Each structure stands twice: as C-alpha cells, then as structure tokens.
Amino acid sequence: MTIPLPALIVVDVQRAFDEWEAAGKRRNNPDAVARIVDLLKASRASGAPIVHIRHEGTKPNSTFLPSRSGYAVKDEAREEAGEPVIVKRVNSAFIGTDLETRLRAAGITTLVICGATTNHCVETTTRMAGNLGFDARLVRDATWTFDRIGPDGDAHSAEAIHAMTLSNLNGEFARIVTTDDVIASFAAK
Secondary structure: OOOOOOEEEEEOOEOHHHHHHHOOOOEOOOOHHHHHHHHHHHHHHHOOOEEEEEEOOOOOOOOOOOOOHHHOEOHHHOOOOOOOEEEEOOOOOOOOOOHHHHHHHOOOOEEEEEEEOHHHHHHHHHHHHHHOOOEEEEEEEEEEOEOEEOOOOOEEOHHHHHHHHHHHHEOOOEEEEOHHHHHHHHHHO
16 A cells, blocks of 8 residues: 655745735744745655645735735745645634545645744644644744734744744644755655
C-alpha cells in the first residue's frame, strides 16, 4: 500500500494583510509568501495534494468580505486548476467546511500547514488538525503575524508572538518544520 503524500494546506494568503501593512501594521517574516510559493512549486512538482483556504469575513467592516479588495488571494499564491479552495468564516479551516471529510476520503494523514496569521487561523487550524489525529507540520518560515497590544496594554512584537505560538504548538499539536525540510522530504520520496 502506498502512503499518500502530505497535503499542503495554504491558509488565508489574502490581500487584506497587505492592506494592513499599508495601514501601518508591522509584521514579521517578510519572506513568508516567497516560502509559500516555494512550497506550492515543490508540492505541484511532487504531485502532493494542495488545499487553499480562504477567509470570508462576516462583520460589516471586515477587510475579508468578498466585496472588498482584501478578499482576493495574492497572485503568487493563487490556486491552479484542480486545486480546491475551501472558504471558512471562522479561524479554523475545519469548522463549517468539508476539509476533514476531503482529507479522510483521500486517505491523507499528514498535513503541511502554512499561511496567515501564525497566531490566529494558522494556529487554530493546526491545533484542530492535531486534535483530529492528523500528523500536522507547521512551516515556521512560511507563516507570519503582526505586532499586537495585549489586554494589559503591553506591546508584543510579531517576532515574539510568532515564536511563542510555535513553542505552544510544538510537540503537542504539530511538528515545527522549515520550507527546506518539507522540500527535502518530497525529494526523498
């Protein structure tokens, strides 16, 4: 029996995040989208399944409403023919979608997760993947987040938030990997 290749799950690589940056929000990992492009290229070359996740806002002022420019996927991360797009309306790509059903029907047990943002939709999707029994691999250099102000008024850098999120997920919900790790694993198959 052949073990299916891992599925690449690309979370919310949408223009809304560019708009946030243009409005002055600061992010970490400026090369994350380039690493996602590398993952897409390697996945396509190896024949690994790819699932694109798109966030659709539900609040009237959301930058992720389909009627707003931020809803569009960044050109370089756009899906190709035959690659499914799953629209979600909450942080987890598993809630209110058929993602789990699709993955199980295809016999996929390993997920390679990348996208935006590390501590929101990527983290929530990764936690749920682990809880559902998938072998989740979160690609540390292919995700990013933004600076935030905590409830105590303290400023938290995107780098610190990113690092803490990876630390929280590592070992319990996912294995933290790099783009190079993933590409090397495809080459070894």
